[in-house]
Amino acid sequence: MIESWTFxxxxxxxSPTAALALLHERIAAGQLETWLTSSQGRALAVITNTERAMVMLLEDEEDPGEHAITPDADGRSKDFILANGQHDEYPDEDTVPLAEALQIVNHILTTGTPPAGTAWSVDR
Structure with missing residues (x-):
């Protein structure tokens, strides 16, 4: 069965292309936290400050999941604004540049898996 996704x-x-277009629109409008759910119960989250993004993939509601990383990045980035208004700050190593995040999301929506060569931290 092919996995389908909804916001x-x-x-x-x-389509994945339509999803990325909507994701771009939401970010431009200041909606910096987006969650998608799959027909198989998985969740995909994108939280951004418009420059970097935290991309998380969870197998179910109780799964601590995994997230895309930039292993050698230094520093911290602020202004990751959650839907509840909370402002988060993350180490840059725990996030990826926004353009890369969108490529990761596209690949997951298209194939069900992160792109080969993407660094991930497993939080399980």
Whole structure:
């Protein structure tokens, strides 16, 4: 069975390209936390400050999941604004540049897995 994805607010994805377009629109509008859920119960999150993003993939609601990383990055980035208004700050090594995050999301929506060669931290 092919896995299908929807935005957590119910927006249905017609294609990975349409999903990325909607994700771009949401980020431009200041909606910096987006969750997608799959037909197989997985969750994909993108939290951004418009420059870097935390991309998390969880197998189910109780899974601590895994996230994309930039292993050699130094520093910290601020202004990751969650839907509840909370402002988070993350080490740059725990995030990826936004353009890379969007490529990762596209690959997951298309194939179900992160791209080969993407560094991940498993939080399980």
């Amino acid at each position: 957590s607010d119910g927006a249905v994805l017609t």
